[in-house]
Each structure stands twice: as C-alpha cells, then as structure tokens.
Amino acid sequence: MYHGVVKEGEQLDCWWLLGEGVFRRQVEYVNDNFCVVSLDDVYRHISSNKTLPKNACVITFDDGYKNYLTTALPVLKKKGLPSTVYIPSHLCENQDTIWTDKLFTALYNSRRISLDLTDLGLGFWKMSPKLERMRTAHALVDLLKKRPVEVKSTQLDMILKRLEDQPEWQSYPGPNPFELLSVKEIEYLSKEPLVTIGSHSANHEVLTNLSEEKIEYEVRSSKRMLEEWIGRPVNHFSYPDGKYNGKVVGYVRQGGFKTAVRIGLTIVSRKRLFEVPRLAVGSWDSDHEFKSMVNGLVSVKVETRNFFRRLNGEIHQEC
Numbered sequence: 001m002y003h004g005v006v007k008e009g010e011q012l013d014c015w016w017l018l019g020e021g022v023f024r025r026q027v028e029y030v031n032d033n034f035c036v037v038s039l040d041d042v043y044r045h046i047s048s049n050k051t052l053p054k055n056a057c058v059i060t061f062d063d064g065y066k067n068y069l070t071t072a073l074p075v076l077k078k079k080g081l082p083s084t085v086y087i088p089s090h091l092c093e094n095q096d097t098i099w100t101d102k103l104f105t106a107l108y109n110s111r112r113i114s115l116d117l118t119d120l121g122l123g124f125w126k127m128s129p130k131l132e133r134m135r136t137a138h139a140l141v142d143l144l145k146k147r148p149v150e151v152k153s154t155q156l157d158m159i160l161k162r163l164e165d166q167p168e169w170q171s172y173p174g175p176n177p178f179e180l181l182s183v184k185e186i187e188y189l190s191k192e193p194l195v196t197i198g199s200h201s202a203n204h205e206v207l208t209n210l211s212e213e214k215i216e217y218e219v220r221s222s223k224r225m226l227e228e229w230i231g232r233p234v235n236h237f238s239y240p241d242g243k244y245n246g247k248v249v250g251y252v253r254q255g256g257f258k259t260a261v262r263i264g265l266t267i268v269s270r271k272r273l274f275e276v277p278r279l280a281v282g283s284w285d286s287d288h289e290f291k292s293m294v295n296g297l298v299s300v301k302v303e304t305r306n307f308f309r310r311l312n313g314e315i316h317q318e319c
C-alpha cells in the first residue's frame, strides 16, 4: 500500500510520501522477486477458490494523488506492472485537498514557535524546532481523526484560520505533493490497461465516525460518480484511514463492491474479501526493512515500531 510518490527534492517529511528513487528500487525488487497481479486477478482466483500464482503481489495506491499519474505510473509501466489507485471521488471532482493533508501542510509551513489550542480542548503544542513541529502535525492529525466528523470539521477550520496569519501557510517547497487527480486525469487513467480504478469514498472521512446515512452516501455516491466518469464498474474499495466496522463493511458490500482493502497482516480468504490486508510502505522503511516486509518477515516488532514512529511524528529516512 502506497500513497504518494514524489520527485527527488520535493518530499515533505511525512511517512506517506515516498521519493521516486526509493520507489523505483522497490519496484525493481518486487518485479525481480514477485508475480505482480491485478486486484481483479486476486478476486477471480479467490472467489473461485483457485490458487494464486507463486509469490503473487498486488500494488495499490490510496488517496488519488496526481503524482500517481506523473511519477509512480511511469515507473510501473516501464516494468509492465499492474496497480490499483483508490480515488476520493468528490474531493477530486472539486480539486480539493484531503483534510489531513491540509492540516499537515499548514502546520509544516508554519513559522510559529508554539500553537495554543487549549480553548478548543486540543492542548498546547510546540512548533519549533522542525522535529517538534512534525510531531505536532502528526499528533494533531491523529487527534482530530478521533473526533466526530462535525466537531473535527469545525476545529479544523479554526486551526487553519489561526495558521492563516502565516503568509506561506499554503505554499509548498515545489509542486504540491497532495494535489489530487482531476476528473480528466481519472478518465485518462481508466484507459490505461495496467490501471484499476477503485473508490476511496467520496470525501475521505473516517467512515466509522459517520452516521449510517452518511456512510451509505460516502460509499454509494463515490461508486456512482467514478463509474459515470470511467464508463465501467468500480469493484474495489479502500477504507479511508483503514478504519471500518461491521456497518461500514455492510454498506460497502451492499453498495456493489467486490473487495475492500485495509491495513494489516492476515490471510486473504474468500470469506474476508472485504478485509483484504495490505502492508503500508512508508518513507521510514529502509531498503532492508522493505525487503523483509514484502517477504513476509515483517514482525510485530516492525509493526509496533512504525506505529510509535507515526504516533511520535518521528521522521526517519534511511534510504
């Protein structure tokens, strides 16, 4: 499971953006050692109880970033490897930004030395030096993800407003790594034989924080919109932030999807096609860790380490 892949020198310090060089090395390794298949292949094999090819592997991208098209896809095409990109349809249509990326960027570019959010019940945060600012950014994003969506939206707006007094709060050191694919680009991608278009909901809200009515809307309207754009069925779903429960699975299943992916390590089986597990690849993985992970040697230790690194906002790039 990838998110963004950015050109060298463009990378922001967040785990979900990978440098192009690292990505290329990983793709070469996977191409040399695995049999990369499409998600449709997986569905066909598993639903008919057939065995997948030896060392079968699927490559997916969450969030629908433009850099999937501009940076990741050319590397994959060169090797002839299929991949799936999960699109937050309504955000792409409006050329909006995923709220977590908005907040991350505003904090990343801030020149404040502290951020007082005690009046919002969100505490007092250090913003300097850079490592503290990154910790704050990761921790605040995680904190807001746990709030009901309406509360989160109000608090997010208030935080962004407070950071607006920073003249560069919306600027990036280079192209915006969080820019989403446009409708035209999604239409173009749908004609690429190696690309599968999946849904990543409509607005990339944490679905378990929503009312049932809103979960249904996020799932169904996204599928409908994507299918209108690309003129064929959209069969695969990715839970935003990997969060789901029985109700969410129910709506995804009833909405007509055939598979749904999450984050984690389990066996893929016919009964669990709505909980297909994936390994999260991030900028914190060294070449060695990446190889261990895709070879199934990922241990509780690595998973736990990644969890705490993310929690602490620790940035770690060894490659």
Ligand SMILES: [Zn+2]
Pocket (backbone or CB within 6 Å): 062, 063, 200, 204, 239, 240, 241
């Ligand atoms: Zn996502």
